Every structure is written in structure tokens, then in C-alpha cells.
Amino acid sequence: MATRASDVLSERRSPVCKQESGRFQILHISDLHFGPPLVLNVAEALIDCASQLRFDAVVVSGDLTQRARREQFLAARDFMQCLPEVPRLVIPGNHDVPLYHLARRLLDPHRNYREVIDSDLNPVLTLPGAVIVGLDSTAPRSAISNGCIHAWQLDHCAEAFAKAPPHAARIVVAHHHFAPAPDYLRDSSMPRSKRAMMRFVELGVDLILGGHLHRTYIGNSLDFYPGTHRDRGIVIVQCGTSTSGRGRGREQQKNTFNLLSIDKTSIKITHYMFFHQSGFVPTSSHEFFREHGDTNP
Numbered sequence: 636m637a638t639r640a641s642d643v644l645s646e647r648r649s650p651v652c653k654q655e656s657g658r659f660q661i662l663h664i665s666d667l668h669f670g671p672p673l674v675l676n677v678a679e680a681l682i683d684c685a686s687q688l689r690f691d692a693v694v695v696s697g698d699l700t701q702r703a704r705r706e707q708f709l710a711a712r713d714f715m716q717c718l719p720e721v722p723r724l725v726i727p728g729n730h731d732v733p734l735y736h737l738a739r740r741l742l743d744p745h746r747n748y749r750e751v752i753d754s755d756l757n758p759v760l761t762l763p764g765a766v767i768v769g770l771d772s773t774a775p776r777s778a779i780s781n782g783c784i785h786a787w788q789l790d791h792c793a794e795a796f797a798k799a800p801p802h803a804a805r806i807v808v809a810h811h812h813f814a815p816a817p818d819y820l821r822d823s824s825m826p827r828s829k830r831a832m833m834r835f836v837e838l839g840v841d842l843i844l845g846g847h848l849h850r851t852y853i854g855n856s857l858d859f860y861p862g863t864h865r866d867r868g869i870v871i872v873q874c875g876t877s878t879s880g881r882g883r884g885r886e887q888q889k890n891t892f893n894l895l896s897i898d899k900t901s902i903k904i905t906h907y908m909f910f911h912q913s914g915f916v917p918t919s920s921h922e923f924f925r926e927h928g929d930t931n932p
């Protein structure tokens with residue numbers, strides 16, 4: 636298997652997509668797991684499909700690699716560079732810190748990520764119509780695979796959203812999940828995720844994008860933390876593994892990504908799934924209307 640996706644995919648770059656006024660689109664991929672779990676023909680199919688779609692930004696919600704090795708990050712970077720050249724927000728996942736090299740895990744866990752992908756682990760991306768805040772939810776010193784969000788990161792969100800125009804979509808991206816998946820696999824969500832969710836409600840967050848669970852689903856904060864803002868929930872969109880053989884639950888051996896279409900009035904999510912005969916194709920869509928009940932603070 637080729638380690639560097641660019642060896643195979645370098646001819647597949649696409650032109651920049653143009654944004655239409657008011658509505659913008661985000662390609663949401665996750666859990667690439669470059670390294671042994673990568674399924675190369677699926678990665679190629681994703682590049683092919685992305686070249687046919689129109690979107691204004693790419694969000695990658697963590698686990699770019701399997702073991703945080705430099706060559707795996709280089710391959711993941713090459714893959715991402717084969718996507719259309721639009722603004723990109725990337726955050727690390729728990730597989731993007733060393734697992735077995737204890738000294739590096741404790742002392743400098745994100746060294747390879749910072750050197751190859753991005754020195755900023757909590758990036759902010761501003762688009763016409765949206766402010767997207769990425770949060771590093773990895774916890775290499777306190778958990779093996781689970782994560783955490785620190786209080787200072789919630790303040791970081793508040794600072795970023797304070798500059799957002801009133802109707803801008805406020806989007807948070809984190810690798811780990813703030814609420815359990817609506818199935819029976821019993822993955823526990825992050826410690827203190829209720830604290831984070833309540834702060835997100837206060838900040839008028841419209842949407843949370845995540846990965847880690849290796850299966851696609853849509854949830855809503857009201858299902859888990861009704862709190863005091865009961866007429867305004869946050870839409871939670873999880874992405875499965877887009878390019879690896881690590882799918883779980885009903886997405887075992889499946890690969891998925893999301894295409895989000897957002898404007899002042901609605902958030903529409905289309906799930907895409909890979910099939911051997913047809914490549915990535917849309918399999919379902921969901922639309923949520925933004926302006927009802929409380930408005931952004």
C-alpha cells in the first residue's frame with residue numbers, strides 16, 4: 636500500500652469553488668487514519684467525489700493518522716492538498732498523539748502534528764456567514780482515547796464568537812463527542828461535556844461537528860442537556876471515518892462524509908457513503924431551520 640497519497644492522487648487537484656451569496660457549503664470529513672487502516676481506493680474516490688461538489692470550506696475533525704507518525708501526517712497532508720483549494724480547518728484527534736512512546740506522549744504529544752499540519756491546535760476560520768472554531772479535545776496526559784475541553788477553550792470560543800455578525804452561523808468542531816450516539820454501543824462522552832454544552836448554548840452555537848465514533852449521525856443538545864434554553868437546541872453532526880477500514884456499528888466497513896449547506900435560515904446536512912460500484916453517493920439529508928425561538932445572544 637502506498638504511504639503517501641500524493642503518489643496516486645497528485646493529478647486530481649481541482650479548481651477553487653465559488654461561493655454563492657448568502658449560502659455556503661462545508662465538506663466535513665473525519666477519521667482519515669492514514670497508516671495501515673487507510674483504504675486507498677476509498678481515499679481516491681473521495682478526491683473524485685469532492686472534485687464534483689461545490690463547497691467553500693473543508694473541515695477535518697481529527698484522527699488524520701493511525702499512530703501520529705511523521706510520514707502518516709505527510710500522507711494526510713498530501714491527501715488534503717488534493718481536495719479543492721478552499722479554506723480548511725483541521726483539528727487533531729486522539730490518534731494524532733503518540734500512544735506507545737510515553738516520553739513524547741507526555742512531553743510533546745503534538746510535535747508531528749504541529750510541524751506537518753498546523754501549529755495552531757485551536758484554529759478559528761471565518762467565512763462570509765460563519766465563524767468556525769476548532770477545539771483540540773485530545774487529552775494525552777489524562778486519557779487513552781477519551782478527551783476533554785478545558786475552561787480556557789470555552790473562553791476562546793466566546794472571544795471568537797463575540798466578533799461574529801448577528802446572523803453568522805456559529806460552529807464548533809471537536810474530535811470527541813459531547814453527547815452519546817443514539818445507538819447501543821455505549822461510548823461515553825467527554826468528561827464535563829455538559830459544562831461545555833451549556834456554554835455553547837449561552838454563546839448561541841448553531842452547530843457542533845465531530846468524529847471519533849466512526850459512524851455518522853445527527854443529534855441535538857436538547858436530547859441530553861435541556862438546560863434553561865429549551866426552545867433552542869444545538870445540532871450535533873458526527874462524521875464516520877471517511878477513508879479508513881475502522882467503521883463501527885452500522886458503518887462497519889463503511890466510509891462516509893457530510894456536505895453541509897448553510898444560510899441565514901437553515902442548516903442542511905447531506906450524508907454521503909462509499910459503495911464499491913458507485914463511489915461516494917448521497918444517502919440521506921436533514922434540514923434544520925435556524926430562526927425559531929431564541930435568537931443568537
Ligand SMILES: [Fe+2]
Binds near residue numbers: 730849
Ligand atoms: Fe478515529
Ligand SMILES: [Fe+2]
Binds near residue numbers: 728848
Ligand atoms: Fe478518535
